[in-house]
Amino acid sequence: MPNASKRVADVIQARLENLTRAERQLADSLLDNYPVSGLGSITTVAENAGVSTPTVARMVQKLGYRGYAEFQAHLHQELEATLSNPIAKHDRWASNAPGTHVLNRFAEAVMNNMRQSLGELDTASFDEVAGLLADQRRSLYFVGGRITGALAEYFFTHMQVIRPKTTLMSSNTSAWPQHVLNMNPGDVLVIFDIRRYEADMATLAQVAKAGGVEIVLFTDEWSSPVSKHARHCFKLAVEAPSAWDSSVVTLFVVEALVEAVQNSSWAETRERMNTLEGLFEQARLFRKPR
Template sequence: MPTTPRTVSDVIRARYDALTRAEKRLAESLLENYPVSGLGSITAVAESAGVSTPTVARMVQKLGYKGYPEFQANLRSELEETLSNPIAKHDRWTASAPNAHVLNRFADAIMANMRQTLSDLDPQSFDEVAALLSDRKRSVHFVGGRITGALAEYFFTHMQVIRPNTMLMSSGARTWPQYVLNMNAGDLLVVFDIRRYETEMIKLAEMTKSRGGTIILFTDQWNSPVAKFAHHIFRIQIEAPSAWDSSVVTLFVVEALIEAVQSTTWDETRERMKTLEGLFQQTRLFRKPNE
């Protein structure tokens, strides 16, 4: 199965080193407020970047597009994808759905998502995030949106066992200033934000960065606006033949990070687990085999 097409931002980043100085300035301008920054006229885009219109025309062709109209068409298509609501997604998938059983269609989509995500994921960045999460001197805050809040809670529940100073932030933005108030420089904020990006997340990221916090973002292939404040970004393929986006690959990356942190700090984690098991026995939370 072919991999998911790359976004325009992927193409820009992949070919950035081959661009001229003026083209690099244009590329940086386009990525600054992506994808909206590329939706104006060629003259407006050139003026915004401080380059000439021929520079814009040359760069889009160097990126592999036939011309500026095709370049913009790709940007508009991406913008439509990020704004897709569940009904629109369902209708789009249904119109092109193959006759294969839904299990096969889902399996094919998820495996394609996994392959593309892993091909784009930088192992060094993954290791750096695992090291940050293992650092007991840093507190870790987790937050997600209406759907991704479940992923944030799942991550938090495991990390709470592995290490101290972990907090799950509520989905209500009214409580966020109190959490930010107690963040110190270097503390971590783990954000889950996928398309139909939640407007309040970017304000939380901005406040956290202003306090010296380090932001780890889990997002989709189109990139949440939170990315402009994030220090580490996991861009994960989420498309599925459904009205809903898939969380399978996101959960895979989360569980891999949990294992990486757990292995790095196993001696301390094991002692915490022993203590926790004793507490479970006191509360009789779990049923014993002979009961």
């Protein structure tokens, strides 16, 4: 039986090479509108993929599930997890909360998130993203949603010190077309999209990718629909004993990328920082010790 913490989509992707041609056709159909495409009856799923019902049954068992019912139960659990509102999340945690202090519960959850995320993070992909962000021939765009917009702004604030050609996009979707108009092939769009995924993010990613823009996605372990369009996807653990998802691991990866980028071009970054400090001095932005 597959690891319960792994998405069905990840299990399918990991075993694609072992599938027959018909099973790969079924896998493509399931991943195309995931997870909704797998929520119908076994007959409906087979018809939508253009394969036989026995093909569905065989592939499900090849993936490690005991049968179609167990396979579909995992999909339902994933869907419930991604659609949970803050009240539902709070109630789920509260009903199982141990008697320890909230600080201890949070610390344990965050450390588990960190271990899980680092264990699954591809360092080669991390290095490639750092390279994309450091390439000054490319313009960088950052965007997040209602909550994750703060993470996008934090990332942008640091990157605009390190290098030119950086833009923070508003969470207001009406402003996006103007930014997309300015994007060129090879530019990089960094998107933050955590469950409950914001519907317009996938549209933005699709349009930008069609124009040759490289998409870098920060999401959770269940993965935003934007992942279909992303060249690089950081799927990070976000569960916390709270009504809200945790941003600790996401911020950790963001700060590690900031360090990787500034370290790759430190001489130029240092010069920009010195110039910026001079501007701060002229503007008397910060208090000086007497």
